[in-house]
Amino acid sequence: MKAGLLRAPNDLSFETVPDPVLAAGDLLVRVRAATVCGTDIRIFRGRKTAGVRYPSILGHEFAGEIVDTGGNGDFSCGEAVAVCPAIPCGHCDYCKRGYENICQNLTAIGYEIDGAFAEYIRIPARAIEARNVFRIPESLSWEKAALVEPLSCVLNGQEKIGIEVGDTVVVLGSGPIGLLHIKLARLSGAHRVIVSEPSASRREAAIAAGADIAVDPVSEDLQAVVRVHTKGLGADKLIVAIGVAKLANDALSLVRHRGRVSLFAGFSSAEMATMDVNLIHYNELVVTGSFGLNRLQFEKSLDMIAAGRIEVDSMLTHRFALEDIGAALETAERGGAVKVAVVNA
Template identity: 60%
Template sequence: MKAAILQAPNQLAVQATDLPKAGPGDLVIRMRAATVCGTDIRIFRGRKTMGVRYPSILGHEFAGEIVDTGGRAGLSVGDRVGLCPTIPCGHCDRCKRGLENMCAEGLNFGYELDGGFADLIRIPAQAVDGGNLRQLPPGMSYGEAALVEPLSCVLNGQEKAGVGFADVVVVIGAGPIGLLHVLLAGLRGAARIIVSDPNAGRREAALRFGADAVIDPMGEDVTARVRAETDGRGADVVICAIGVPALARQATDLVAHGGRVSLFAGFSKGETGEMDINAIHYNEIKVTGAFGLSRRNFDDAFNMVASGRLKVAPLITDSFPLDETPRAFEVAESGVAIKVAIVND
């Protein structure tokens, strides 16, 4: 079979590799859609190394069809499926405390396990037994199913920040994750959504996806504009949807008294930033992080998409065959596209 194999930072090539070996109870699926995540790009560029091995097959946002059921009842060859890519161990301290997204001993596709940028993917029995697999209903595309994973992460982040009815929400960064935050904040009842991004195309996309106002941080004073948009009080929630350390400080400038700041995006290893600690203290600002997803997050996000309540398909603006995975990474990194998909028809 073919797979896009990462040999080392900045060395990604599509080449022939061995077929996945399915053990007892394992499944094998044929990848039909796998979307490129900002984390995939950071791994490719060597800016994220934790849990990364070489050589490996990246890709943790994917969906496909079963080609080997492993003898399991209730599943058939040809079934269309999506997958929560995080497999918690279930017995470590973090899992026992309900923090399976931070499991110390779990397995993750695209890290410990070969991921979705391949013809075929082995799904371990542990994932099937743990309920990580979901069958796609009629009308749900493979691309939509692949986007359930990033939506699940966004859902985790908004739950941590308490985004809810009548909130004014500022989203910093209008990439795919920022736009998912816009969509979900709208569904959760936000009264007003303001988005800041230097990319004109992405600001336009934010308006299409439900933002009420957009800001060009290269040409406007973001703090002054947010204050003007909120009658001087600031936002109830500020979400940093891009991993730029300087934006952490900006977030504390934008949030209202008693508001919440979500440091959602990942930062490169070793990066540090500063925040206005007096504002956090005197204005009683809550600052929260958000990492990954749980199986509950995945199921909730899957149901939102499967029911049609949340439309994610328009996020995918560019598609490439598996053979052109390196080119897909270039387009995703360029900022020209919103979300890039690898498709395997």
């Protein structure tokens, strides 16, 4: 089959690779659409190395059609599916406590297991047994179904800070993840959403996604804007949706006493942030991380997109054939696109 094969950081090529070999109970899925994630770019550029093996096939946001059931009686050839790419072990201490997204033995489709920037992808039997595979309705396009995974991660982040009706929410960064945070915050009842984003086109996208105010942090005073719209108190909730470490400390001064801050984005392992711990202490702030997703969040996100409660069509701005996988990654990295899809006809 054809695939985008990553042999080393910055060394990815479109080439012929061996077809996946199925064990009993594995599924073989013909990938119909896969979208590019910031994590794919970080792995491609060598900024994320934990768990990454070489050579490997990236791509963990995808949907496709089952072409071989591997003898698995729960599915049939021809069924359309989306797959939660984080496979928990189900028996470690974290899984037993319900924290499967930080499972001690978590296995990730997309680099630990070859991913979806390929004609076909093997879904291991243990993913089927763990119920990581979800049927998608006929009304849902392949590309929209591929966006269930990033929305699931956003849902995980927002569940940890509890956005409520009437909240003022600040989102730092309005790339694809920032836009999903805006949309989900609106659905959760946020009264006001303020976005900070240096890119003019992404500020426009933020307003279109439902933000009330989009601030250019280069030319405007974000803190002053937030104070004006919160009676001088600060935001109720803040989400750092871009992996710039120094923003972690900036976030602390933008929320009110007892405000909540989500350090949602993945940060480079080479970066460290200095934080004013007194702001956390005296203002009784809650600062939380957010990693990945779980199967229930995937199911909820699939339902939201399928029902049209979260609109994602407008986010799909660029499409590439699999043979142009290198250009797809570079386009996503440049930032002019919102969401880049790799489509197999």
